[in-house]
Amino acid sequence: MNEHVTTDLIAKMLAEAGLKPRILPRGTGLAVDVGSGPRTVAIRADMDALPLMDLKDVPYRSTVAGVCHACGHDAHTTIALGVALALSQARELPGRVRVIFQPAEEKMAGAREVIAAGELSGVERVFALHCDPRLQVGRVGIKLGPITAACDLIEVKVSGPGGHTARPHLTVDVVDTLSRIAVDAPGLLARRTDVRARLLLTWGAIQAGDAPNAIPSEGVLKGTVRVLDHAAWADAEKQFRSIVSDIAAACGADVEINYERGVPPVINDDACVELMRGSIATELGADAVARTNTSMGGEDFAWYGEHAPMAMARLGVHGGGTMHDIHQGSFDIDERALGIGVRVLARTALDALTT
Ligand SMILES: [Zn+2]
Numbered sequence: 606m607n608e609h610v611t612t613d614l615i616a617k618m619l620a621e622a623g624l625k626p627r628i629l630p631r632g633t634g635l636a637v638d639v640g641s642g643p644r645t646v647a648i649r650a651d652m653d654a655l656p657l658m659d660l661k662d663v664p665y666r667s668t669v670a671g672v673c674h675a676c677g678h679d680a681h682t683t684i685a686l687g688v689a690l691a692l693s694q695a696r697e698l699p700g701r702v703r704v705i706f707q708p709a710e711e712k713m714a715g716a717r718e719v720i721a722a723g724e725l726s727g728v729e730r731v732f733a734l735h736c737d738p739r740l741q742v743g744r745v746g747i748k749l750g751p752i753t754a755a756c757d758l759i760e761v762k763v764s765g766p767g768g769h770t771a772r773p774h775l776t777v778d779v780v781d782t783l784s785r786i787a788v789d790a791p792g793l794l795a796r797r798t799d800v801r802a803r804l805l806l807t808w809g810a811i812q813a814g815d816a817p818n819a820i821p822s823e824g825v826l827k828g829t830v831r832v833l834d835h836a837a838w839a840d841a842e843k844q845f846r847s848i849v850s851d852i853a854a855a856c857g858a859d860v861e862i863n864y865e866r867g868v869p870p871v872i873n874d875d876a877c878v879e880l881m882r883g884s885i886a887t888e889l890g891a892d893a894v895a896r897t898n899t900s901m902g903g904e905d906f907a908w909y910g911e912h913a914p915m916a917m918a919r920l921g922v923h924g925g926g927t928m929h930d931i932h933q934g935s936f937d938i939d940e941r942a943l944g945i946g947v948r949v950l951a952r953t954a955l956d957a958l959t960t
């Protein structure tokens with residue numbers, strides 16, 4: 606968690622507006638309440654950048670080599686700051702709006718820091734926007750149900766004595782074992798999972814051996830398991846371990862499985878999405894409401910859903926020309942999206958407090 610300078614800057618600007626920001630215990634990330642009363646709704650922005658070179662040729666390009674806001678979290682932070690400052694100008698609010706500036710989303714660690722600090726306690730509903738370069742600026746994409754996937758990291762280490770490729774029957778064929786796991790585990794895991802959960806096991810790395818005539822003594826597979834359903838996510842690790850162990854046993858190989866559970870899916874709540882639809886239409890007109898698709902990417906906003914009904918919408922940031930995807934060093938936004946984001950989230954928070 607490295608967002609110290611950003612945290613200090615936001616805290617200073619909030620304090621100058623007469624607000625009382627609370628910096629999270631580790632010193633990065635903060636939250637602030639605007640308004641008061643028995644009801645609290647939250648909006649959440651993430652703050653962190655990615656370890657990429659910023660390839661944009663603009664005055665606001667990154668000044669830190671190898672650190673780039675390629676996921677638009679600087680826009681999310683700016684929008685949330687705008688919401689807090691705008692609402693602080695209101696004479697009276699219908700309740701309390703908690704604005705959360707969350708660190709370390711890309712590391713999938715920050716949301717749990719925010720929750721551990723108690724910032725979700727008493728929150729009735731929580732909302733967020735994420736930049737979408739596929740959507741035209743001025744439009745906001747909404748979706749009922751899952752909008753991002755659960756994502757787990759998997760690593761399978763296979764080992765045996767090694768030996769001559771002329772005599773695989775006298776040893777354990779590690780390359781053959783890895784290949785069988787690589788090909789068969791995705792299909793077998795999918796067969797043990799309700800197809801409506803849309804489980805996806807994909808390998809990102811496979812490494813073993815060097816010589817053409819020697820069976821190596823070890824090899825490794827790395828990949829991800831993604832799924833759109835809580836129950837299937839809860840079951841995936843057990844099923845994966847069972848399938849991989851069985852394939853390795855049939856090959857006579859030793860196997861070590863590291864299964865690192867990541868984040869749950871973001872499941873948008875029906876009522877929260879409907880509320881956002883109305884708020885977007887109020888601010889921007891009904892034509893601004895777009896449909897968006899589920900992403901199989903992970904998003905640690907999901908953890909907030911364990912504490913309050915939630916909705917994440919996609920903010921159109923494409924202003925024309927070539928589309929540069931998020932997580933590319935060339936990613937950029939049409940800055941008109943910033944004001945639009947402020948209006949949408951501020952309106953959503955106020956509507957949530959009055960319905
Ligand atoms: Zn990202």
Ligand SMILES: [Zn+2]
Binds near residue numbers: 676677678710
């Ligand atoms: Zn992001």
